Amino acid sequence: xxxxxxxxxxxxxxxxxxxxxxxxxxxxxxxxxxxxxxxxxxxxxxxxxxxxxxxxxxxxxxxxxxxxxxxxxxxxxxxxxxxxxxxxxxxxxxxxxxxxxxxxxxxxxxxxxxxxxxxxxxxxxxxxxxxxxxxxxxxxxxxxxxxxxxxxxxxxxxxxxxxxxxxxxxxxxxxxxxxxxxxxxxxxxxxxxxxxxxxxxxxxxxxxxxxxxxxxxxxxxxxxxxxxxxxxxxxxxxxxxxxxxxxxxxxxxxxxxxxxxxxxxxxxxxxxxxxxxxxxxxxxxxxxxxxxxxxxxxxxxxxxxxxxxxxxxxxxxxxxxxxxxxxxxxxxxxxxxxxxxxxxxxxxxxxxxxxxxxxxxxxxxxxxxxxxxxxxxxxxxxxxxxxxxxxxxxxxxxxxxxxxxxxxxxxxxxxxxxxxxxxxxxxxxxxxxxxxxxxxxxxxxxxxxxxxxxxxxxxxxxxxxxxxxxxxxxxxxxxxxxxxxxxxxxxxxxxxxx
Ligand code: NAD
Numbered sequence: 305x306x307x308x309x310x311x312x313x314x315x316x317x318x319x320x321x322x323x324x325x326x327x328x329x330x331x332x333x334x335x336x337x338x339x340x341x342x343x344x345x346x347x348x349x350x351x352x353x354x355x356x357x358x359x360x361x362x363x364x365x366x367x368x369x370x371x372x373x374x375x376x377x378x379x380x381x382x383x384x385x386x387x388x389x390x391x392x393x394x395x396x397x398x399x400x401x402x403x404x405x406x407x408x409x410x411x412x413x414x415x416x417x418x419x420x421x422x423x424x425x426x427x428x429x430x431x432x433x434x435x436x437x438x439x440x441x442x443x444x445x446x447x448x449x450x451x452x453x454x455x456x457x458x459x460x461x462x463x464x465x466x467x468x469x470x471x472x473x474x475x476x477x478x479x480x481x482x483x484x485x486x487x488x489x490x491x492x493x494x495x496x497x498x499x500x501x502x503x504x505x506x507x508x509x510x511x512x513x514x515x516x517x518x519x520x521x522x523x524x525x526x527x528x529x530x531x532x533x534x535x536x537x538x539x540x541x542x543x544x545x546x547x548x549x550x551x552x553x554x555x556x557x558x559x560x561x562x563x564x565x566x567x568x569x570x571x572x573x574x575x576x577x578x579x580x581x582x583x584x585x586x587x588x589x590x591x592x593x594x595x596x597x598x599x600x601x602x603x604x605x606x607x608x609x610x611x612x613x614x615x616x617x618x619x620x621x622x623x624x625x626x627x628x629x630x631x632x633x634x635x636x637x638x639x640x641x642x643x644x645x646x647x648x649x650x651x652x653x654x655x656x657x658x659x660x661x662x663x664x665x666x667x668x669x670x671x672x673x674x675x676x677x678x679x680x681x682x683x684x685x686x687x688x689x690x691x692x693x694x695x696x697x698x699x700x701x702x703x704x705x706x707x708x709x710x711x712x713x714x715x716x717x718x719x720x721x722x723x724x725x726x727x728x729x730x731x732x733x734x735x736x737x738x739x740x741x742x743x744x745x746x747x748x749x750x751x752x753x754x755x756x757x758x759x760x761x762x763x764x765x766x767x768x769x770x771x772x773x774x775x776x777x778x779x780x781x782x783x784x785x786x787x788x789x790x791x792x793x794x795x796x797x798x799x800x801x802x
Pocket of ligand 1: 462463464465466467471489490491492523524527528542543544545547548550564565566567568598599600696729769773774
């Protein structure tokens, strides 16, 4: 159902064209596509719908600027990032309002993402002036080995809709710091936050052509053009494993560097000795951040049999108390899902679990429109063969499965269950026993582990997964390395023996 609601003033003031070579303009075809508000169905605005000609122009611009940008002093690149950080912080309310309007998360969460997203610029402003190398001699003492780092070259950046600001800054920050130029394609469901970000970077003094942005309703065409051109030297992608695999195959064509931040299927393990209140609070974050639409979302919740009844009761109470509604309304804690198809998917997954014997403790009934809402839901006795154990739920549904017994801590059993997935992004475990925590941390097949916490994301930490959750790391000390090539220079030492 479509209802009208006034778009925030910030949206009316946005540039809605393509941003290429420092200029805003329409798509070559003149086409546009609509952006709507998932809480109401209201049309927010139209943005330029870029095609292959626009993609080519954007990558030409990035290629032309690469050598000059690489030669820019690191301090200059750092200062641009600091200015962009300051501008994002100054304009936090405006950015949050745009984000909430286009993707639905409550304003308080949107402000949280703005703060988190801005931090990547500050972090990489600090990293830009700390790019190091190495200097040693060969074993026989006859040669110097001088190792330096150089920007990889023009990069393709592709981001999903669920964190429209932070997924952009997590890539653009290190690319700027390293001296790479970019072509950037934000998700078609949430282009507005990205448009605002590009405008902020221009205001911060980023030279023309360093960042080129193409919004499009045909990502395969635009990105396919970039991937096959031979001019781009790196692709950094955040999104589904399925699209990531397509890009990996395409990257093989030009042997391009790749960073892949893909899907997850996080286990959340509550041991018998856990502090249950702390575990419930942690699960509320790990499950409900972004209405469950996060790659880090707790997807499979394994609770020791001795404590599952008490844990489920406490969890259901907190889930039931959440205020669901339009994220732009004060007090809303749970917004809509991003689109109707997302609600269809969650409904099908819940029905499948119920058909296999799960029980609903709260929620589980899809409301009527308008908006793409699904209620906070707790399911218990979820059978391990249920479809929602094998796929990202991407919705506000907590699926609980018991493990262990009165005689056993069940750690071997739960590790087998937790690792029985092709994904390996993050795992969470609650226990007060340090040896058990070490055992779980060591054996979980994931890139990140949260022990007694439901939140692992931090600009200072290396974010990323193993198995089909991806390749490479974003943030932390490793984040900039993804945008740097290593060069080794051999120089004989005059007069050395040998
Ligand atoms: P998606 O893969 O459908 O889309 C991601 C991006 O890829 C979008 O910009 C989209 O336009 C683009 N795209 C789609 N088809 C393409 C194609 N054929 N060629 C090139 N680009 C294409 O994912 P989504 O639905 O936007 O995001 C949700 C997914 O992202 C989930 O699987 C989630 O786990 C994952 N995610 C991962 C991380 C992480 O850091 N690991 C973070 C956030 C989201």
